[in-house]
Amino acid sequence: MEVIPFLVLAVGVDNMCILVHAVKRQTTDxxxxxxxxxxxxxxxxxxxxxxxxxxxxxAVGSFIPMPAVRIFSMFAALAVFLNFILQVTAFVALIIFDIWRTNDNRIDCFPCVKLAPAVGSERAILQRKPEFLVRYMEDFHAPMLAIPGVKIMVIAAFTAATFMSIALCTRLQPGLDQKIVLPRDSYLQGYFDDLAHYLRVGPPLYFVVKDFNYSLESNQTNKICSISQCDSNSLLNEITKASLIPESSFIAKPAASWLDDFLVWLSPEAFGCCRKFVNGSYCPPNDQMCLGPVCLHFLQLCLKEPLIVKGKLKSAVR
Known part of the structure; x- marks a missing residue:
């Protein structure tokens, strides 16, 4: 949001200069x-x-789903619109006041101070030469661009710049370095230095599987998980294989899936206590009395039954 005032100023100054220059080009009669x-x-x-x-x-940017970009686009569109309204109304009135000030020989920064009219000032105004930029464009810049050799040089230079930009655009790094937007004496500078030195990793990568059947009776579980008894070509195993081949993959580490943790948590070999008896009572974490045939038998029943019943996860095992 801090950029919007500078953006409006850059856009507004352009139109203001065009208006002022158009007024100055009018005849004095x-x-x-x-x-x-x-x-x-x-x-x-x-x-x-x-x-x-x-x-x-x-306004088109307001349709982007990213909240920061959408809010910035909405405020920028409104600011530019209000800026245009003020340019063709209030600024035009200020131009008239400035012309009155000039005709009354008042200083621009100190309009209350009035200078004495010089001898022949009205005649000097009528015979005043064009401004420096006007004379430069008329006497030097435009005639120089009309020279055939200069035309060829300009076209060649911009053509070379275009092809160079196309060739080097692939080396542009997306995003903005967070250290640039912070003051040099900010306490976060050291944090970002350590982050770049010790935790230099790429962006996180997520694999999302939709319409997945979570029941253990479904064969889809073996196509996703990576623990024992899962398919060798399951999704997680393939990701792990890709992480081991840096020449052809940008994946740095094997994927971490909650499904593997959940299946290990359900495994009777991993835990000696099921945390919940058949009668519905819970046992504390450090209670070794939970070890017994009742608990193991209950876990075996859970592993044979689907974990999803009418779209809800069964709470038989905690």
């Missing part, structure tokens, strides 16, 4: 209202179309 009217007729459509395209461009 017409009234002030006529100058403003002619300037708006001359540059008003281009300013309107430019501002409208910017508003629509930011």
């Amino acid at each position: 017409i009234s002030l209202e006529g100058k403003i009217s002619n300037a708006l007729v001359e540059v008003g459509p281009s300013i309107t179309l430019a501002s409208l395209s910017e508003v629509l461009a930011f």
Whole structure:
């Protein structure tokens, strides 16, 4: 959100300069209202179309599902629209006040101070030379670009820059370094240094399996898990194999799945206590009296029954 004021300023200054320059180009034999009217007729459509395209461009960003980008786009579109409204209303009025100040020989930064009119000032205003930038564009820049050799050099330079940009665009690193957005004396600088030095890993990768049957009677479990008695070509086993081949895979470590932990937790060989008896009573974690044929028999019954009943996980085993 801190970027929006600078964005609005950059967009607004462009249109403001165009309006001021259009007013200055008007002849001196017409009234002030006529100058403003002619300037708006001359540059008003281009300013309107430019501002409208910017508003629509930011408005499209409001449909992005990412909350930060969506909020930024909405506020930026509203700010650019209000900026345009102020440019064609309030700023035009300020231009009129500035022209009055100039005609009254008042200093721009100190409008309360009035200078004495110089001799022949009105004639000097009528015979005033164009501004430096206007004379530069008219006398030097435009004639230079009209030279055939300069045309060829400009086209060749921009063509080379285009192909160079295409060739080097693959080396651009996505994202923004978090250290750049922090002050140099921030206490988080050391944290990010240690994070880059000791925990330099890539982004997390998630494999999501939908419409999965969690019951042990289903063969889909063996196609996912990676513990013993699971398929050798299961999803987790294939991910583990890919992590062992860095030449052809970017996966650094084997995948961690809750399904393996859940199956191990259900295994009677892994725990001596099932934590819950057949009658519904629980045993404490350190109670060795839970070890017995009743508990093991109950676990065996659980492993033979589906774990999903009407879309809900059975709570027989805890």
